[in-house]
Amino acid sequence: MAKPQTELERFLEDLINKNKGIHIPVKASVFERLTKKKISCDALRPNPDDEFCVLGVGPSYRIISEYEEKFRRAKQHDMEAIEEPIFVEKMHPEGYMILNGHHRWAAAMRCGIKKMPVKIVNLTQETDIEKMIENSKHDKRATFDLDEVVLRGENDKFLDKPLKFPSNRFYKERLKLGIPALFHFLVKNGYDIWLFSEYYYSYDYIDHLFRKYHVHVDGIVTGTKRKGSNNPDNKASMEKIEKLFKDTYRETVTIDNNMIVRIPNEGKDFEQFDLDCTDETWSREVISIMEKIKKDE
Numbered sequence: 001m002a003k004p005q006t007e008l009e010r011f012l013e014d015l016i017n018k019n020k021g022i023h024i025p026v027k028a029s030v031f032e033r034l035t036k037k038k039i040s041c042d043a044l045r046p047n048p049d050d051e052f053c054v055l056g057v058g059p060s061y062r063i064i065s066e067y068e069e070k071f072r073r074a075k076q077h078d079m080e081a082i083e084e085p086i087f088v089e090k091m092h093p094e095g096y097m098i099l100n101g102h103h104r105w106a107a108a109m110r111c112g113i114k115k116m117p118v119k120i121v122n123l124t125q126e127t128d129i130e131k132m133i134e135n136s137k138h139d140k141r142a143t144f145d146l147d148e149v150v151l152r153g154e155n156d157k158f159l160d161k162p163l164k165f166p167s168n169r170f171y172k173e174r175l176k177l178g179i180p181a182l183f184h185f186l187v188k189n190g191y192d193i194w195l196f197s198e199y200y201y202s203y204d205y206i207d208h209l210f211r212k213y214h215v216h217v218d219g220i221v222t223g224t225k226r227k228g229s230n231n232p233d234n235k236a237s238m239e240k241i242e243k244l245f246k247d248t249y250r251e252t253v254t255i256d257n258n259m260i261v262r263i264p265n266e267g268k269d270f271e272q273f274d275l276d277c278t279d280e281t282w283s284r285e286v287i288s289i290m291e292k293i294k295k296d297e
Helices: 007-019 030-035 061-076 102-110 126-134 146-150 179-188 203-212 232-248 282-296
Strands: 038-040 086-092 096-100 115-120 140-145 191-196 219-221 251-255 259-264 271-274
Touching: 030 115, 061 102, 096 102, 102 115, 126 219, 126 232, 140 146, 146 191, 179 191, 179 282, 203 219, 251 282, 259 282
Parallel strands: 086 115, 140 191, 140 251, 191 219
Antiparallel strands: 038 115, 086 096, 251 259, 259 271
């Protein structure tokens, strides 16, 4: 194993070792997430599973230097040095763990910046997933990539109806055309709906977003790539969750933009159904295929 060589690497190792076995993630209140916009750099903790903290991989001193130059230049012109917030997760007994923005944090400390703009999020934890599985209503599930399939940008042509004021001021995301109708169809036909996102959304934010569209979502897993795959604890956690899924659901249907994959728990091989449609007709095509799947059961 490589040994820390630089002052920053030694600082990171000391901080990570100091927090190891003591700090755990906890939920931040809605009030705290809405009102706390800046946090002291000293209260921020590096994520030991992030590449930034893996010796031989990170940190990138080139990136840190580029941010330093940018921050110092902004200060010279009396401008806000750091505009884009970094995403953090509240920890017990104190502090906040950095989810993304490690290089900006390091550059800020080198520049003598005392506080950084932050966005506090409540990511889905293992215990949250276990509870969601325990509360499952059906023995089949439909899974979606929240980032690539369900949510769309404002400039996309085929979007579902926007939320009304004032909800549209808080929930900026737009849904792909037909998503609420498709989710309603799936629930009616015996599927739990699970959403997966690499992005750092708070669980309750996504849950409330879909409630605004009168849709219930059974499982929401956010920040899916935040954990290092080389960490044995994380591997064991992922294997445990996968076993719970297999024990709970006899079938998983993964619905993508271009295909549907049906994966029975035991026995049969998976089935793939290609979607030959536009975004305008996507939900209708998915529902049509799901109706055929139901008839074949």
